[in-house]
Amino acid sequence: METAKTASDIDQAILKYLREVIPWQFAKKEIQPEMSLQTELGIDSLGKVAIAFRLEEEFGADLTQFSGGLEEILTVKDLMTVAHQLVETTS
Amino acid sequence: MELTPIELSGRIVDGHAHVASTDFIPRSFIEGTVKNVSLALAAQGIQTSRDKLLDLYLAKLQDHDCSLLTTEMARAGIGQTVLLLPDFTYALRDAVLTIDEMIERHRSILEKWPEAYRIFVGVDPRWGADGVALFERAVVQYGFHGLKLYPPCGYSPSDRELYPFYEICAAHGLPVVSHTGGTSPALDFDTAHPLMVDRAARDFPTVNFILAHGGTTYLEQCAMMCAYRPNVFLDVSAYQSMSIQRLGDLFARGVNHKIIFGTDWPVFRLQGNQKSFIDALLSDASPLRQLKPRELSAFFYETMTRLLAGRISSHD
Numbered sequence: 561m562e563t564a565k566t567a568s569d570i571d572q573a574i575l576k577y578l579r580e581v582i583p584w585q586f587a588k589k590e591i592q593p594e595m596s597l598q599t600e601l602g603i604d605s606l607g608k609v610a611i612a613f614r615l616e617e618e619f620g621a622d623l624t625q626f627s628g629g630l631e632e633i634l635t636v637k638d639l640m641t642v643a644h645q646l647v648e649t650t651s
Numbered sequence: 652m653e654l655t656p657i658e659l660s661g662r663i664v665d666g667h668a669h670v671a672s673t674d675f676i677p678r679s680f681i682e683g684t685v686k687n688v689s690l691a692l693a694a695q696g697i698q699t700s701r702d703k704l705l706d707l708y709l710a711k712l713q714d715h716d717c718s719l720l721t722t723e724m725a726r727a728g729i730g731q732t733v734l735l736l737p738d739f740t741y742a743l744r745d746a747v748l749t750i751d752e753m754i755e756r757h758r759s760i761l762e763k764w765p766e767a768y769r770i771f772v773g774v775d776p777r778w779g780a781d782g783v784a785l786f787e788r789a790v791v792q793y794g795f796h797g798l799k800l801y802p803p804c805g806y807s808p809s810d811r812e813l814y815p816f817y818e819i820c821a822a823h824g825l826p827v828v829s830h831t832g833g834t835s836p837a838l839d840f841d842t843a844h845p846l847m848v849d850r851a852a853r854d855f856p857t858v859n860f861i862l863a864h865g866g867t868t869y870l871e872q873c874a875m876m877c878a879y880r881p882n883v884f885l886d887v888s889a890y891q892s893m894s895i896q897r898l899g900d901l902f903a904r905g906v907n908h909k910i911i912f913g914t915d916w917p918v919f920r921l922q923g924n925q926k927s928f929i930d931a932l933l934s935d936a937s938p939l940r941q942l943k944p945r946e947l948s949a950f951f952y953e954t955m956t957r958l959l960a961g962r963i964s965s966h967d
Contacts, residue, residue, distance in 0.1 A: 580695065585894060598923055599931045602894060605921035606691055609707065613697045624707050631924045 565619060565651070570643050577614045578636065581607035593637040601636075608633065621646035659951055660728035663929065666955040667828070667863060667888035667913025668732045670760065671714040671920070675736060675753050677743040681708055683835035711920040717760050720916060720925075721767055727925035732916075733769045733955070734760065735828055735863075737801035738782075741775035743837060750774055751785060758793045769959055771797035771828055775804055776812035783815045790823055796959055800829040802847060803838035808860075809850035817855045824961040826859040827851075828886070832868030845872045852880050859958050861911060864889045866901040874901060877909035884954065888913030891922055895931060899938030907946045911955045 578591055578601065586602040589595075597603040603611075608630050612623035624630065626642050633639050669675070685705045692699060714720055717734075724732055736757055740746045748756070757770050772789045774782035789795040798820055802808050808829045820827055831845045845862045852860045865873035865885025876883045887910060890898055901910065914928050923931075932939050939947065 583894070585896075596927075596931070596934070598891070598927060599895060599934045599936050604892060605919055606688060608921055609688065609704075610692055610695055610697055613692065613699050617697075624703075629711075630921045631927075634923060634927050 565647060567644060570619065570647055571640055573615070573618055574611070574636075574640050574643055577611045578603070578639075580614075581610050591636055593635070593640065595636050597634060597636065597639065605630075611639070615643055615646075619643075619647045619650065621650045659929075659933075659947075661730045662948075662952050663727070663729045663731075663912065664952040664955045664959075665724070665729050665732040665914050665916070665925075666861070666911040667735060667886045668720070668916040669735055669737075669918075670717055670757070671712050671720065671917035673709060673712045674715055674748055674756065676712060677739050677746045677837075679743050679745050679837045680739060680835045681705065681712070683837035684708065687836065707921070711917055714917070715756075717764065717768070721764060723916075723925040724767065727929050729925060729929075730952075731767060731769060733771060733796070733828075733913075733959075735799040736770065736772045737799050737804075737830070738773040738775045738778075739801065739804060741777050742804035750778070750782075754785065754789050754793070754795075757795075758789075761794065769796040771795065771799040771826075773799035773801055774816070776806055776810055776816065779812075783819070786816055787819050790819060790825065796962055797825045798827045800827060801838075802830060802842040803834045803840060805839050805842060807842055808848045809854075813851065814854070817851060817858055820858045821855055822963070824963040826861055826884075826958045826961070828861045828863050830863045831873065832864045832889075843868075845869045845876055848883065849876065849880065852876075852883050856882055858882060859884060859961070861886055861958070863913075864915075866890055866898060866910075867893060870897070870901055874904040874906055877906040878904065884909045884911060884958070886911040886913040888915035889918065891915070891919040891928060891931075895934075895937055898932075899941075902938060902942060902946075907942070908949055908954065910950055911958075912951050 583602040616622050689701050689704055738750045740750045754772055761768055761770050772795050774786045798816055800808050829848050831843055848860050860883050862873045862885040866887040867889050873885045877885055
């Protein structure tokens with residue numbers, strides 16, 4: 561039986577996806593919500609697309625359909641907020 | 652003392668952008684790019700359909716009249732953007748418009764926002780005399796501001812067939828932007844080396860040549876060209892594809908008076924918006940924080956403005 565995904569599950573998953581795509585130069589950094597994906601974590605468009613597809617695989621939430629567009633997801637907090645919204649509307 | 656985002660606001664000139672429209676970029680070009688993205692994702696264990704990925708990229712190329720870009724510019728403090736129209740129509744035969752029709756559409760954009768945009772147009776030299784006439788009409792009648800070359804289409808920027816275009820640029824005081832470095836796998840890479848510009852730059856010393864993406868693939872070669880060839884400049888567009896620290900390497904070469912800001916809109920739209928790209932350059936992590944105010948203003952607007960101001964007004 562599939563258990564319901566909690567907010568904590570989503571946050572943990574996002575952190576896991578982020579660690580997978582952060583380039584080695586940024587890898588030692590502790591990830592904080594206010595961090596810029598681009599300048600502080602070195603995540604480029606490929607990294608964002610990878611996170612979007614991971615989220616869809618695991619939670620069925622399609623980040624690419626976010627009305628603001630991937631370009632408006634600029635910080636870790638943005639990413640988590642949008643992921644929560646999408647998972648909520650999907651489930 | 653440093654220039655703040657507020658002091659820069661409205662003065663920034665984006666020296667390298669394109670109209671975000673599938674009307675001007677052939678589908679084969681985009682499909683080639685998507686193929687590389689798909690391979691990179693697969694290497695991370697992410698399997699996705701190429702169609703879905705393609706749709707994601709095509710969705711970012713629907714700003715056909717620059718309405719969205721104009722809004723993005725205002726939000727980012729960009730006062731003027733140079734729109735580059737490369738001619739892919741000779742090399743890639745699946746373009747939806749002819750280069751003539753594309754030029755007309757860019758003319759409409761310029762008429763709609765005459766202060767916000769400057770247009771550099773390219774015509775593949777293999778179109779022969781018709782192409783030269785087309786370029787001259789765009790300059791003289793439509794008031795376009797420069798020549799855009801895309802050597803990966805299969806020609807050298809020093810090809811003699813381009814010299815009639817350079818004669819027009821010399822006569823009208825127009826700069827030339829020439830692509831360097833990687834691009835869609837639908838095109839050639841061997842003609843994308845910056846040193847291929849050198850012969851033309853020597854033969855046309857009054858024409859200013861800008862090496863596009865000069866801070867990325869061929870940073871060393873582009874910096875050398877800027878240091879030793881007086882009429883060669885570079886733009887940093889595509890800096891979003893690398894660590895921002897690499898710009899520090901570029902700005903340490905003593906050619907800061909030759910370096911031009913550019914975003915390459917809409918290529919990095921999935922990564923961020925125009926404001927975020929400027930914020931990144933002005934962030935604490937950016938090597939630009941070490942620049943003197945004069946260097947910063949030269950980079951963000953003065954150098955490109957000076958090159959554009961060389962235009963000898965002649966259009967009807």
